[in-house]
Amino acid sequence: MSVPEPISQLSAHMQPGRFGADGNTPVLLSERRRAIAQVMGRKGQDARLRAAIHGAFGLDLPHPGSSVTRDSAMAMWIAPETWLILRDGSPSDDLTRDLTAACGDAASIVDQTWGKSIIRVSGARACAVLAKGCRIDLHPRVFGPGKSAVTPIAHIHAVLMQVDATPAFDLIVPSTLARDFVEWLRLSAAEYGYEVVA
Amino acid sequence: MSAGAFRTATGGRIDRTHTLRFTFDGRPLQGCAGDTLASALLANGRHLVGRSFKYHRPRGIVTSGSEEPNALVTVVRDGGRTTPNLRATQVELYDGLTAISQNRWPSLTRDLGAINDKLSLMFPAGFYYKTFMGPRFLPENWAWTKVFEPAIRRAAGLGRAPTSADPDRYASRYAHCDVLVAGAGPAGLAAALAAAEAGARVIVADEQSEMGGSLLSASRGAINGVPTAQCAADALAQLAGHARVRLLPRTTVFGYFAQNMAGLAERISDHDPSPDPEGPRERLWQVRARHVVIATGAIERPLVFSNNDRPGIMLAGAALTYLNRYGVTPGQRAVIAGSHDGIYAAALDLAGVGVEVAAVLDTRADPQSAAMAAALDAGLPIRTGTCIVGSRGHLRVSEIMIGAPMADGSIRDAGRIPCDCLLMSGGWTPSVHLFSQSRGKLRFDAAAGVFLPGVSAQSETSAGACGGASGLAAVIESGAAAGRTAAQACGFGLGRARAYRVEGILEATEATGHVNAPRLPQGMAKAFVDFQNDVTSRDLELAAREGFRSIEHIKRYTTTGMATDQGKTSNMNALALVSGTLNTTVPDVGLTTFRQPYTPVTFGTLAGMARGDLFDPIRRTSIDGWAQGKGAAFEDVGTWKRAWYFPRAKEDMHAAVARECRTVRAAVGVFDASTLGKIEVVGPDAAEFLERMYVNAFKALKPGRCRYGILLNEAGFVIDDGVIARLAQDRFHVTTTTGGAASVLNMMEDYLQTEWPDLQVWLTSTTEQWAVIAVQGPRARDVIAPLVDGADVGGEALPHMSVCEAKVAGVPARLFRVSFTGELGFEINVPVGAGRSVWEAVAARVEDAGGCAYGTEAMHVLRAEKGYIIVGQETDGTVIPEDLGLGWAIGKSKADFVGRRSLVRPDMIRTDRKQLVGLLTRGRDVLLDDGAQVTSVAAPAKGTAALGHVTSSYHSSVLGKSIALALVRGGRGLMGQRLHVPMPKGAVEVEVVSPVFYDPKGEKLNG
């Protein structure tokens, strides 16, 4: 029997194309496919955990409100002693196994690859689109690349991180709500025009 | 003459070359680009625009801004767009605008409701409280609900709300800034410039279409050598040059909330004759500012005298704005009256364009000012020490009566003056609404006779007239200073202060003016204080005479200040009248609370995008698309869309559910259980933690086995249940009810973080990670066995209530042997990304085995046949495990768990608690109502307590009869007895039976 390739909940709802108002600077929407794991440091194991993650991924576990990227891996703080680790490659990539091997009993690891969907919003009007549902100030004076936040956006619990100064943002939302969230993003971006890209 | 006989030849900010057509009550009229509906009507000589709320008196335009109490109109657009109660003074004219007047029948000029004016003795202050007591022989409230209220609702009122759904889109936006400036008049613009130049991020909002405020109405003078009227454009151009400044015209700061959060309503397309159908009509801004500059100016007060509400009577400042901004004169022969220097500027400007000034009446005995001197020089007929005592006219003022106040308080008749308009000024009231909303404390300035900002509660500054500044120079100076203060409060340097040199303005010596409300001669005529709610000076005096002392009570008794304008023009006059009547001071009478919104905000703006499908987030499982493809009916379960049943050709719900149930019992069914809450509990102390949370024993549970867990709250009541699997020594897979997922995780986190922080346990919601495919029925094993790789699904290797890890259809899975139907059952957990493909593989085999997919309704029936409870259906927050017959689940040797102590409280160990039982009706097809009461006799006496209630009721196609579960007092001791269930069509006799209707020995679980 052939093993079916896992499919995103969103594939059918993010067909590439140009939508909404005309304009020279459409907002770009795309789904990012990455392995995601939640790493929860055990009590008194902070130094060991940091060393383990640094050794295996080259990442220095970040502080509240921020994320770090190194090569294909990224870590972001989401709660005290708790981080999300993301890694490029197909989601079937067994990030959880690598993390468990690296951390041993310094942390508890839970796979979240399919529990979350990642949506990238970028372009000059990205902040304006997000500001319709996000209460966090994304102005460059306050936010910026490497900053992140856990906050509800359009009533949906989201993890938000700024990827670059374009600006581009990655939004991590519960996968069962991702379709609803994309509907909201589309409606929000319509007045500026938007393009769904692969 | 184009666009109106009362249009001046030159001047103003309107475009005389661009004529706009519009209709008012069906009559075609013309205006100019730049007009408001009010200015265009006045240009056509139309003052009469509406009928009053209670007495249906003819009313005209009184103001030129958002404070307008009278000129409320309905604007009709295409596509069912009808907006009632718009202020004509704020409605921007566009070509094709259709406006209609309100609260009149059959027409504005002949309104039958005006009879109310003659019957006004029926409507004194507090008439709601006095009049509507019906005769005693009638039922309570009969007179009110059957007679008075319907009659009053027909007669009194404003515009009619549209009946169709709002077709427009509304947007919302969160914004952040250093400095929010509310109001873009001279003070606001100076503040915005100063703050922006210091480096602050600035948002400037102004309710008008054009920013500039009073500068736009200026006819003389200069600032730094630039003509005053040009200064606003210059300032706006400079502001627009700063990238960090956002200018929001047509945007009202309607609310000032905690911690410098402001609500702004932006009107985007109402002024547009052909708005973009995709674009929003209005936008709600929720602005978080580090500092707020309130620059909302001041509002002019009317004079209070008999018949002061006739069309043609308007505020002097409004007349100046119509003249200088819109090029419109209010009439041909004007009387200007007031207690304030502003009347002289109005008189001079009107005389300058050829309006005959019949008289300038100053109530002050001996006013001395440059403005008055200028008016005297111009030869205007000025009479000091003179007040107005009344007016005449039918649908327009034609004559005013004047008097001279005497030392004894009486007023001597001083004759009559014919006129077609009266321009009045009772002084100016600083607009302290936003300051008051910010919870700042107001102070009464006895010298100026007004309330001014006192003690701040938040980081804000009031600048300009709303802060008490008087005269253009002082207003600008205070604005610039406020802008610098604001920037400094946000951590920016003070920077260089701009210098403003104001010249050639007719400055009033007394900017605010004392409230002028002389005692009026008694008589039939009404002197209106609150125009919109038709509250007269006599109503207020009556309330005071009847014993009301606080303005808060007088307001509610008389309804003064309670209309849609919230008393913007009337509140100070009401306070002065009441304090005069009570012989006390204004601060002693008090001040009513200023509440949001400053002007009405549409529901659409507040709702924004949160309507229709986006009202609430919708959650869908990975199998949702398959179910849709099969034509499933869906039901909402919390925010989830769940497949309810899968009707085949010509099947109704009943038939589909019956077939699905029979198929599961006879062969096999597949069910999407992905919505179950799932929590991964990991860590060395995971077993200890679950042992403390749930009633069951978990430390003894071996890896690979499951247990049915019951969760209580600390009061001992069942709040959730689910299967809990031990995957490894330090890892559990906990399932919760669909609706309980978030609250169970919240409760677990609560105990873990705050009661037992020493435990080494971590919790992660994995509800979204796993798709759950339940395969239930005697053929369940046959169906899944060929799909499973790496595990033995035989009864010995994988007995009931166990779990293993295996590949199912090639996908790594957690395979549970569990049952919620009483049949042999499995639940396949696979990562959501593979949910659809594994489901399809399983469903195909189910189909081949003569099975089918089933939905939530069949699931409910199947579990009820087995007497399995559903939390929230069989439980209601007052049910303990013993009530449900689930006492066996409690770990008897456990020292403690959440809720344990409560289970031995006196009420919990009573034997007559309500207990779960089954009910069978005598007629096999009689279906009891969910929630129906259970009683001992068919027709209990009134006041008899019920024995219990029906918790679940279904028709069981498998058993061929209806079944019900119920909680009944001492129910387990009533087996076999007859009870009754009163229903709308009569009581139904029932027999108390075991709640397990099907397979009571549980043999089917083993296949």
Place this chain on the structure above:
Amino acid sequence: MLLIHCPYCAMERPEIEFRHAGEAHVARAPDPSQLDDETWAEFLYFRSNPKGVHAERWRHVHGCGRFFNALRDTVSDRLLVTYKAGEVRPELPPQEHSR
């Protein structure tokens, strides 16, 4: 509409991210079975509900997920100070709650 300082994130965040969780410093007894019915009922159902400064629990439920404590003035609806779960209730400077 409030901004609330989360002591774990060390940031002020909008109120919508938080959920109120009842009165603070109401500890569950280590062994509730030792308590008589009245004491247990007191723990279950009785709360102080003061006018003025109130110690209460909040959870940063749509943020870091931590429970923490706050002193809030129930008259002004101002959160005067927030502190981590398990920490002792801080003393307020007199002017903080005299408003």
